[in-house]
Amino acid sequence: MYLEKSFFKTSGMILFNKKYPIIYKAVYDKIKDERLKKKTRMLAYKIPCNTHNVNYRDIHNQLMNTKISDNPEEDKLIKNLIGVVNYGLLERGGSTDSKSFAFKHLDEALEHQAEYGGRINKITQMEMNEEGYEREGQKCYILNSKDKAELTNGFRYVKELILQMHSLSMYEAYEKLMENKIKAYSVRTDAFVIDTSNVDEAKGLLDFHNDVGGWRVSKSNEDIILPTVEYNIIENEKVEIPVVICKECHVKEKYDTDNIIDEYKLLIIL
Numbered sequence: 001m002y003l004e005k006s007f008f009k010t011s012g013m014i015l016f017n018k019k020y021p022i023i024y025k026a027v028y029d030k031i032k033d034e035r036l037k038k039k040t041r042m043l044a045y046k047i048p049c050n051t052h053n054v055n056y057r058d059i060h061n062q063l064m065n066t067k068i069s070d071n072p073e074e075d076k077l078i079k080n081l082i083g084v085v086n087y088g089l090l091e092r093g094g095s096t097d098s099k100s101f102a103f104k105h106l107d108e109a110l111e112h113q114a115e116y117g118g119r120i121n122k123i124t125q126m127e128m129n130e131e132g133y134e135r136e137g138q139k140c141y142i143l144n145s146k147d148k149a150e151l152t153n154g155f156r157y158v159k160e161l162i163l164q165m166h167s168l169s170m171y172e173a174y175e176k177l178m179e180n181k182i183k184a185y186s187v188r189t190d191a192f193v194i195d196t197s198n199v200d201e202a203k204g205l206l207d208f209h210n211d212v213g214g215w216r217v218s219k220s221n222e223d224i225i226l227p228t229v230e231y232n233i234i235e236n237e238k239v240e241i242p243v244v245i246c247k248e249c250h251v252k253e254k255y256d257t258d259n260i261i262d263e264y265k266l267l268i269i270l
Contacts, residue, residue, distance in 0.1 A: 001157075002028060003239055004040040014171040014187060015164075016040060018234040024157075027164040033175065044241050048157075064212070080212065090159035094150040101143045109141040118145030166190070173215075176205050186227050193224055 002023050006016040015036065016023070020043070031037060063082060069075040103109040109120050121144065125137035170187070177184055177192065182202055184192040194202060199217060206215045249267065251260055260267070 001025070001046040002042050003044040003046075003241075004042055005238075006233065007039045007041075008233065013231060013233055014174055015167045017167075018236045020236055020238045022160075022239075024161050024164055026161060027168055030165075030168060032172075036171075043238075076212075083212075087159060087162060090155040090162075092151070093154055093156065094148060096146065096148045098144060098146040101145075103141045103143065104139075106141050109143050112143055116143075116145050118143050120144075173206055177202065180205055187231060188227075191218070193226065196220060 002025065004016065004021050004023060006019055006021055008016050015031075016039075021040075028037075060083075063079055066079075067075065068078050101109075101112060103112070106120075106122075112118075113120055121142045123140045123142060125139075127135050127137040129135055170190070174184055174187065174192065177194065180201065182194055182198045182205075184194055186193045202215075207213075208215045210216065254260075
C-alpha cells in the first residue's frame with residue numbers, strides 16, 4: 001500500500017480523488033499513463049506480513065456458469081446481486097448479534113440477566129373493564145441481549161483493491177473518450193453522461209456488451225439527472241506514520257521475568 005500526495009485538478013481525480021490517497025501496488029503497476037505518476041508523490045508505504053494467492057476468476061466463473069433461474073434476465077440479475085452483496089460484505093469490520101428471550105416471571109428474567117447480561121423490558125396486556133377503564137392483564141418480560149465482535153483484519157483490503165481496479169478502468173475509459181473529442185459531462189461510480197450524437201462513436205471506442213463488465217446505454221434525455229455538486233478532490237487528513245525507536249536494555253537479573261515484562265512491555269531477548 002502506497003500513501004501518496006496528489007496534485008491533481010483534472011481527470012486524474014477519478015483514480016486519485018483525495019489529497020492523500022492510498023493506492024495498492026497491484027493497481028499502481030497497471031497505470032500506463034506516466035502523467036498520473038508524475039502528479040503524485042509517495043510519502044510512505046506498507047508491506048503486508050503475509051499474502052495468499054487466490055484465483056478470483058475461477059470463483060467468478062463458477063458463479064456465472066451456475067444456472068439459478070430459467071429466466072435469462074432474472075438469472076443474470078441474481079448473479080450480479082450475489083456478486084455485489086459479497087463485495088459489500090468484504091468491508092465489514094465487525095459483527096453484531098442480538099437475541100430476545102421471553103419470560104412470564106420477573107425473577108426468572110433477572111436470573112438470566114445476571115448470567116448472560118442484557119436489558120429487560122416489560123410488556124403488559126391492557127384490558128378494558130365494563131366501566132371503560134383500562135386494567136393490566138397478563139405480563140411478559142423480554143430480555144434483550146446483544147454481543148459484538150470486531151475483526152482484527154477483515155477483507156477490507158480486497159474490497160479496496162477491487163474498487164481501485166474499477167477506478168483505473170473508469171479513468172482509462174474517460175481518457176479514451178476525451179482523446180477522441182467526446183465530452184463527459186459527469187462521472188458517476190460506473191457511468192458517464194455524454195451527448196446522444198456521440199453514442200455510436202463511443203461504442204467503437206469502449207467495450208459494449210450485455211455481459212458483466214460491459215458498457216451499455218442505460219438512460220437518455222429527461223431520464224438523466226445530472227449532479228449538482230462539482231467533482232472535487234477530498235481534503236482528507238495526512239496519515240501520520242509513527243516513528244518506532246529501539247533502545248538497548250540491560251537486565252541485571254535475567255530470571256526476574258515478571259519485573260522485566262512490567263518495565264519494558266515490548267522486548268526482544270537476545
